[in-house]
Structures are given as C-alpha cells and as structure tokens.
Amino acid sequence: MEFFQAVRERQSIRAFKPLPIEPEKLDALFEAVNRAPSAGNLQAFEVVLVEEAENKERLARACFQQAFLAEAPLVLVFFANPERSTPKYGERGELYALQDATIAAAYTQLVAQALGLGSAWVGAFEEQEVREVLQCPAEWIPVCVIPLGHANEKPFHTDRRIAEELFHRWGL
C-alpha cells in the first residue's frame, strides 16, 4: 500500500477475525518497526508478544476490561526500558525511553495498515497489573498495548483539528 494511503486510511480497529497473521507479514512488520529512530540509537524499549488466549484475556482485564483485545490473534505490549538509556543520558534517558517506545508503537500501527492489518492503540491499563500478567522486570514501563490482526469491522472515520489550528507558524 502506498505510504500516504496507509496514513490516511489507518483507523482504530477493535474487532478482529479469528485468523492468524501471516508469518511473512509479521517478519516485515518486525523489520520495519526496528528501523524506528531512537535517542542515541539505543532503542530503549522492549516489545512483548502475547498470543495465548488466557494471557490475552488476563491482559484485557488489566486494560480495564477492554475485551476486544483478546479477540486479536496477536497483542503487542510496548515497554520503555530506561536502563538502556539512563547510563548515557541520566534522568533525561527516562523520557527518551518513553519516546523510543512511543515512536516504535506508532510505526507499528502504520506498518500494520500498510500490510493490510488492523490495530488499535490501548493506553488505558493498570501499569502494575500489566507487568504482573507478563512477568516482566519492574524497571520496564508499559507504554501501550496494541492488538493486531485482520479487521472484522469497517472502521469509524474520526475527524481531526484543522491543520492551520495545529501548526503554528512562528514569527510571521
């Protein structure tokens, strides 16, 4: 899919067909997301893949009962890992790790769209509960949860602010 078409047509998908994701699509996604920029190229983030039904259900509960998560064949959980960035950047490295994870997750949604897959950004969750479900280190900070799969709904088109209101020309 053409780049601008992918950007234009991406919308949150919250219903998924009970179909697996083609392995070659997943490989293409991993490779493209791995090209995301990061502070000092330290890639201070981690991504956990959740595929097993019971784990997806537990994760959905940790996301305040967002049950649609468990419908997706694959759920990706993005974590900031400040331990990779604070040795170089000190306290600022904590912010960089959050930004690294966020950028990679945004890439994921666009790459998924380009591959004909649907996704949604889920930011509402109990941080500690997500860590417990996935048994990950206490230092990792969950940033977002992204269910991924073949869409089973026609997405709702969401409007945006007008660009002139969003972009502020300075000094004119």
Ligand SMILES: Cc1cc2nc3c(=O)[nH]c(=O)nc-3n(C[C@H](O)[C@H](O)[C@H](O)COP(=O)(O)O)c2cc1C
């Ligand atoms: C930081 C953030 C948190 C979000 N949290 C949730 C969430 O918990 N559950 C959900 O269904 N959608 C969530 N969304 C998706 C937004 O509702 C959605 O992106 C927005 O309404 C625009 O719609 P679109 O993605 O279809 O363009 C979140 C998006 C962002 C960026």
